[in-house]
Amino acid sequence: MKPITLSVDAMGGDAAPDVVIEGLDLFFSKRSDAHIILHGQTSKLKPALTAKSWADACTLIDHADVVAMDAKPSSALRRSKGTSMWGMIESVKTGEAHAGVSAGNTGALMAMSMMSLRKMPGVHRPGMTAVWPTLKGRSVVLDVGANLDADAEQLVEFAVMGESYARAVFGKEKPTVGLLNIGSEEEKGRDAIKLAAELLRTRDLGIDFKGFVEGNDISSGVVDVVVTDGFTGNVALKTAEGTARLVSTYIRSALSSSLLSKAGAALAASGLRKLKAKLNPSSVNGGVLLGLNGVIVKSHGGTDAEGFATAVNLAADLAQSSYMEEVAAGLNRVAKLGISPENV
Structure with missing residues (x-):
């Protein structure tokens, strides 16, 4: 694989820069083919890197300013030039x-990325992805927070970009695509969702569109x-993360409630370790901002070191993949067909 250089905002996140440094520790323990450009307050970073x-x-690279986690995107943009994120x-x-x-800060990251990198041709609004563990492996869910609302045309763009992303990252020749809805019946859902479904069914976009899927279908794969x-994607994502933590807590409580249950836990230790890994949100941390002229990965602000390492590793994998070419090719197909609600 080709050597890669990754740019990392060392000051972003609830526990930065400590979690960032610890995450890079884990990243470099598993791969040595990367160079890191670390942006932040060098007075805090140099001592941490000494050993x-x-x-x-x-x-x-020294940057005096930091984007606050609660800053409004418009405010962050006005003072962006001196920040580690910029x-x-x-x-x-x-x-x-x-x-x-x-x-x-997610809003600030999206705003700054759009200003600096600009959108790819044919993109109205970039979308943010999440990799979701399923019974069949992994799936891609988008948008999970970049845009609170989306019209039919934007949903079609998300479908094209998500399908291209899944092909590049998962190596699937023909990823299947579904629109999240409150039911699988054609007459259900908001007008934008029904119109997007019509566009995906009737236009030759080369997408294997399976129609509507419901919330419980996501984890089923x-x-x-x-x-x-x-809006919907972010609520679904946070609900799934909370449910995973709830199940983990219940299991720990049940397996430590008596001597007999502790003995059973010891016998099932190998299987329980695998279950813990599958339920750990840190193992799938990292959302990609799709539709920009550059690869930007958004890590969860409250992630731990393992989660940040996962996000950095995702960025490295994308840098070595055909991701940008795949997305550009998908958007080009949309442009050639003149996809818009008016042309249905």
Whole structure:
């Protein structure tokens, strides 16, 4: 594989920069083919890197300002130029880095990325993905927070970008696509969803569209790509994460309630470790901002070191994949067909 350079916002996230440094520890323990451009306050970062074995694979860029996690996107944009988040994005824009990662403010990251990198031709609004564990493996869900609402044309764009992303990342030749709805029947749902379904059914986009899917279908792996608006997708994502933690808590409580249950837990230790790994949100952390002229990965702001390492690893994998070419080809198909609600 080709050597890669990743740009990392060291100051973004609830527990930055400590979690970022710890996450990079885990990342470099598993792969050594990357160089990191680390953006942040060097007075805090230099002491943390002193004893790191991977320090020579890291370039520090000093930025005095940090985007607050509760800052409004408009406010963050006005004072963006001196921040570690802006520096991270600019390294991707100039080509110094193949991909960028931040656990910072989602709205600010989207706004800054759009201003700096610009949208790919044919994209109205970029979407943000989540990789979702399922009974059949993994699926892609988008949008999960970049856009609170989406019209039919944007949902079609999400479908095209998500399908291209799944093909590049999962290696599936023909990923299946579904629209998230309150039922599988054609007459159900909002007008935008029904119109998007009509466009996906009737236009030759080369997509294996399976129609509507419901919330319980996501984890079942009924389709490879689930398309929805950012409000619904974010609620579904946070609900799934909370449910995973709830189940984990219940299991720990049940297996420590008596000597007999503890003995049973010891006998089933191997299987329980596998279950814990599957229920761990950190193992699938990292949402990609699809539709930009550059690869930007958004890590969960409250993630732990393992989760941040997962996001950095995703960025590295994308940098070495055909992801950008796949998405551009999909958007080109939409442009050639002149997809819009008026042309249904």
